[in-house]
Amino acid sequence: MPSQEQSRPQRRDDAPDEAPEPTPASPEASARKENLDSDIDSVLDEIDGVLESNAEEFVRGFVQKGGQ
Amino acid sequence: MTVRRVMGIETEYGISVPGDPAANPMLLSGQVVHAYASAQGIRAAHASWDYADEAPLRDARGFEMGRGVADASQLTDEEDPSLANVVLTNGSRLYVDHAHPEYSSPEVTSPRAAVAWDRAGELIMRESVRRLSQVPPGVNLYKNNTDGKGASYGTHENYLMRRETPFSDIVRHLIPFFVARQVMSGSGRVGIGQDSRTAGFQISQRSDFFEVEVGLETTLKRPIINTRDEPHAVADLYRRLHVIIGDANHCDVANLLKLGTTSLVLAMVEDHAIDEDLTVSRPVATLHRVSHDPTCRELLELRDGARLTPVQLLWRYHDLAEKWLEERYAGELDDDTAEVMRWWALVLDRLERDPMEASREVDWVAKLKVMQGYIDRDGLDWSDHRLRAIDIQWSDVRPDKGLFHRLRAAGRFEELVTDAEVLDAVHEPPVDTRAYFRGKCLEKYPDQIAAASWDSVIFDVPGHTSLQRVPMLEPLRGTRATVGPLLDRSADAATLLRELASASG
Numbered sequence: 208m209p210s211q212e213q214s215r216p217q218r219r220d221d222a223p224d225e226a227p228e229p230t231p232a233s234p235e236a237s238a239r240k241e242n243l244d245s246d247i248d249s250v251l252d253e254i255d256g257v258l259e260s261n262a263e264e265f266v267r268g269f270v271q272k273g274g275q
Numbered sequence: 276m277t278v279r280r281v282m283g284i285e286t287e288y289g290i291s292v293p294g295d296p297a298a299n300p301m302l303l304s305g306q307v308v309h310a311y312a313s314a315q316g317i318r319a320a321h322a323s324w325d326y327a328d329e330a331p332l333r334d335a336r337g338f339e340m341g342r343g344v345a346d347a348s349q350l351t352d353e354e355d356p357s358l359a360n361v362v363l364t365n366g367s368r369l370y371v372d373h374a375h376p377e378y379s380s381p382e383v384t385s386p387r388a389a390v391a392w393d394r395a396g397e398l399i400m401r402e403s404v405r406r407l408s409q410v411p412p413g414v415n416l417y418k419n420n421t422d423g424k425g426a427s428y429g430t431h432e433n434y435l436m437r438r439e440t441p442f443s444d445i446v447r448h449l450i451p452f453f454v455a456r457q458v459m460s461g462s463g464r465v466g467i468g469q470d471s472r473t474a475g476f477q478i479s480q481r482s483d484f485f486e487v488e489v490g491l492e493t494t495l496k497r498p499i500i501n502t503r504d505e506p507h508a509v510a511d512l513y514r515r516l517h518v519i520i521g522d523a524n525h526c527d528v529a530n531l532l533k534l535g536t537t538s539l540v541l542a543m544v545e546d547h548a549i550d551e552d553l554t555v556s557r558p559v560a561t562l563h564r565v566s567h568d569p570t571c572r573e574l575l576e577l578r579d580g581a582r583l584t585p586v587q588l589l590w591r592y593h594d595l596a597e598k599w600l601e602e603r604y605a606g607e608l609d610d611d612t613a614e615v616m617r618w619w620a621l622v623l624d625r626l627e628r629d630p631m632e633a634s635r636e637v638d639w640v641a642k643l644k645v646m647q648g649y650i651d652r653d654g655l656d657w658s659d660h661r662l663r664a665i666d667i668q669w670s671d672v673r674p675d676k677g678l679f680h681r682l683r684a685a686g687r688f689e690e691l692v693t694d695a696e697v698l699d700a701v702h703e704p705p706v707d708t709r710a711y712f713r714g715k716c717l718e719k720y721p722d723q724i725a726a727a728s729w730d731s732v733i734f735d736v737p738g739h740t741s742l743q744r745v746p747m748l749e750p751l752r753g754t755r756a757t758v759g760p761l762l763d764r765s766a767d768a769a770t771l772l773r774e775l776a777s778a779s780g
Contacts, residue, residue, distance in 0.1 A: 247648040253685065254645065254665065254678055262664035268296040269667050271421075272374035274287045274428025275493040275519065 277542060277600065277612040278535045281382050281435035281708060281750045284393045286523050287375035287428040288400055288672070289417035300374035303414050307376040308359035308369050311403040317361050317721065324360040324370065325728035325744075362727040364702050364718040365395060366710030373494070375428050376400065376416065381710030382435075382729070382750050385611040386535035388705055390527050391692045395700035401672045418523045419462065419670040420480035423663060425470035427484040429493065430523040434516045434538060435508065435750060440545045445516065446489055446500050448544050451555040451577075452537070452592055453499050453520050454562045455585035457482060458571050458630075459622055460533035462522035463639030465646070465657065465666040467567055474657040475567070476646065478639045480522040482566035488558055493519050499558060507729035509748045516541065525670070525679040527691040528618050528636035535615030536589075539596045548599045553591060554578040569643055571630050586627045593619050614691075635689045641682070642669055712753030715762050716771075723768035736769045743772055 259265035290307065292298040360370035366381030378396035383389050400416045407414045421427045436445070461479035465471070469483050477483070490498035503517045518537065524530035543549050555561050556576040564573050565585045574582040583591070597616065600608060608616070618636070625632040633640045646662050649655050655662060671677035674684070682688065704714030709730075716724060716732050725735040725742050734743045747753050761778070765771035 247644070248652075250645055250682065250685075250687070251648050251652060253681055257668075257676055257678070257681060258661070259664050259668060262660040266423075266660050266663045266667065268294065269289070269291055269417075269422050270296045270424060271289050271291075271426040271428060272300050273426040273494060274373045274375045275431065 277604070277609060278386055278538045278615045279384050279609065279611055280538055280542070281384060282386070282389055282534060282538065283380045283382050283433045284389055284396075284430065284530075284534070285377060285379040285433070286393070286396060286418060286430045287372055287377045289419050289422065289428065289667075289670070290375060291415050291417075293412045293415060295412065301371060304371040304374060304376040305359045306407060307400070307403045307414060307416065308361060308371060310406040311369060311399055312359065312361045314402070314406060315363070317363075324362070324368070325726040325731050325733055327728070327731065327744075362713065362717055363399070364704065364714045365392065365700055366704035366708075366714035367392065367396065367399075368729075369399065373428070376403075381704050381714065382708040383705045383710070384707050384751075386531045386538065386615060387611055387691060389534045390530045391696050391700045392705065393524075393530060394527075394692060394697040397672055398697060398701050401674070404672055415676075416672045417667060417670045418525065418672060419667070420522055421464065421469075421484070423464070423466045423471045423666065427469070427481060427497075429481075429519050430521055431493075432518040432521055432534060432537065434518065434541055435506075436514050436516050436541060437545055438506075438510070438512050438514050440514075442502070442514075444544050444547075445541070447554065448540060448549050449537075450488060450499050450558050451553040451575075451588060452540050453518075454555050454558050454565060454575065455588040455592075456533070456536070457522070457562075457566055458585045458626055459536070459589065459619075459637060460521060460524060460529045461566065461637075461639040462524060462529075462670075463642035463666070465663050471663075476569055476643055476657060477566045478569060479566040481520060482562050485520060485559060485562055499562065508750050513750075522638070523670070524638055525683070526636060526638045526641065526688055528622065528689050529638050531615060531691055532618055532622060535611070536592070536596075536619055539612075539615065540592060543595060543599050546599070546603070549595055551591065551595065552578055553588065555588075569630065569639070571626055584627075586623055589623055590627075593623060635687065638679075641679075641688070642666070645678070645682075706755035706759075707751075709747045709750050709753035711755050712747060712758050712762075715758075716768075719762060719765075720768040720771070734768045734772060736772065738769070745772070745775065 290300050290303050362368055368379040370377055378399060380392040380396060383392055397418060404414060404416050420430060457479040464477050464480045467473035467475045467477055485497045485499055487496055487498045489500045489502060490496060491502050492498065493501060497519060499520055501517045501519045504514060506513045506515045521533055524533060554577060556578060561575050571586055572584055574584060575588055576582050622633055622636050630640055631644060634644045646665060649662065665678060669678045674680045704710045713727055713732060723734055723736055724732060726733040730747050732745045736743060761774050765774055
C-alpha cells in the first residue's frame with residue numbers, strides 16, 4: 208500500500224482528496240474478470256454466427272429413435 | 276496392469292435430415308455407412324461382418340436369455356442384407372445399429388489411443404456427411420446421446436478383463452464409481468428427465484435413462500452395470516466388460532479420464548486392492564441426483580453413513596489408485612498411467628474449487644459456461660429453444676456447424692491428441708492389437724476377404740472352393756511386431772494363408 212507521501216503522484220483525477228482511498232479488487236482480479244467477460248462475449252459472438260436461425264423448428268425437428 | 280489394457284469405444288450417432296423429422300433413420304444410417312464405404316472402394320459384398328461368434332444374449336452372471344423373451348432390439352446378430360456393415364482399414368467397424376450409424380473403434384491398449392481412434396470416428400462420420408450433402412438436404416450427424424424427447428442411444432466402452440475376477444466384485448466397486456464418474460466425463464444436457472419434462476441443465480446426457488443397477492438390457496430398463504458376456508476372445512480367459520453408462524465425449528481430457536480412471540479401478544478390482552466399502556445407498560436415484568446438480572455439492576450417502584460429494588468420492592478412488600500404484604510400481608509409472616493420474620487430480624481439484632474452472636477439460640462444464648453466457652446476456656431461461664438448440668448443435672460433426680468444433684478450432688480446449696494423429700487413425704490400425712492384422716488385411720487384400728469380425732478374418736482366395744477363416748481369439752496377437760513382416764512379404768492372401776499355416780504348423 209502506498210504511504211501518504213507516495214500517494215500523490217498515483218492519485219487519479221476522479222478521486223477527491225478527502226475521500227478515503229477506495230479499496231478496489233486487486234488489479235489482477237479485475238483484469239482477469241474483464242478478460243473472462245470479453246472471452247465469453249467472443250465465444251457467444253462466434254456461436255451467434257452459426258447457430259440455427261430458427262431454434263424452435265430445429266429443436267422440434269431433432270427426433271431420434273432410441274438405440275442401445 | 277495399470278491404465279493399459281485392451282479397450283475400445285463404440286458410438287451411435289444421432290442422425291437427422293434438415294427439415295424432414297419423419298425421414299427413415301434406418302435407411303439414412305445405411306446411406307451414411309454406404310457413402311463412406313463406397314468412397315473407400317469397399318463394396319457391400321466384401322468385408323461384411325462375420326457373426327459366427329456373436330452371442331448378445333449371453334449373460335455374465337452365467338445364464339443365457341431365451342430368444343423368445345428377448346426384445347427385438349436386443350437381437351443384434353441376425354444379418355439383415357439391407358443393413359450396411361463394413362470393416363475399415365483402421366480396424367474399426369462402421370455399421371447400422373438399430374436406427375443409428377455406429378462407429379466401433381478398433382481395439383487399443385491405452386486411453387490415449389482410445390481417444391485418438393474415437394476422434395477418427397468423428398472424421399469418418401464427418402466425411403460421410405460431406406459426401407451426402409452433395410444431394411440436398413443431406414444428412415446431419417450428432418455425437419450425442421439423446422434427443423431430449425425421451426430417446427437415448429449409446430456410447431459404450433469395452434474393457435478386456437480376466438475371466439477369473441468375480442463379477443460380483445466388479446459390480447460392487449464399479450457402481451459407486453459410475454454414480455460419481457459423470458462429474459468428470461458427462462457431456463451436459465438441457466432438460467431434466469428422460470423427456471426433459473422439467474426445465475434445467477444436468478451433467479450427463481445418459482443418466483436419466485438408467486433405471487436398474489445390474490442387467491443385460493441396453494435399450495430398455497438400462498442398467499448401471501451391463502452384464503452382456505460376449506468376450507470376442509478366448510472365453511475361458513477373458514471377459515469383455517461392456518460399459519453402457521457413459522456419454523459421448525468431445526473433450527480429450529474428459530474422454531481420457533473416462534477410459535483411464537475406469538481401467539484403473541478395474542485393475543484394482545482384479546488385484547483385490549480395494550479394501551474400502553464405498554457402496555452408495557440407492558445408486559440409481561443418486562445417479563440422477565448427481566447429474567441434476569451442476570454445483571457438484573449434492574451429497575451421496577455411503578453404506579457406513581458417511582456423506583460425500585461426488586468429487587470427494589472420486590478422490591477416494593483416486594487415492595486408492597495412487598496408493599496401489601505406489602505399492603505395485605513404486606513410483607515407476609508408464610507414461611499412460613502417469614498422464615491419467617495427473618489429469619485426474621487436476622480435474623478433481625478444479626471441480627472441487629469451482630466446477631467452472633474445468634471448462635477446458637470437461638464437456639458439461641464447457642457447455643454450461645456457454646449457456647450461462649447466453650442466459651446472462653440475453654435473459655434466457657432454461658426452457659428457451661435457443662439453449663436446447665445449442666445443446667444439439669454442440670455435437671454436430673461438421674467443422675463449421677458443430678459448436679464444439681468451432682470452439683476447439685479457437686483453442687478453447689486442452690488437446691491431448693493432435694489433429695495429425697487423428698487423421699492417421701482414420702486409415703491406420705493400432706499396431707499393438709489384433710486390429711493391426713484385421714486392418715492391414717483389409718488394406719492389402721480387400722478383394723480376397725469375404726468377411727471379418729472382432730475375432731476372425733474370412734478369406735475367399737481364388738482357386739479355393741471353400742472360404743478360409745483365420746480365428747483371432749487372442750486380442751494381443753496379430754500385432755505389427757508379430758505379423759508385420761509376414762504381411763509385408765505376402766503380396767496376396769493366398770501367400771499370407773500359406774505362410775500362416777506353415778508358421779503355426
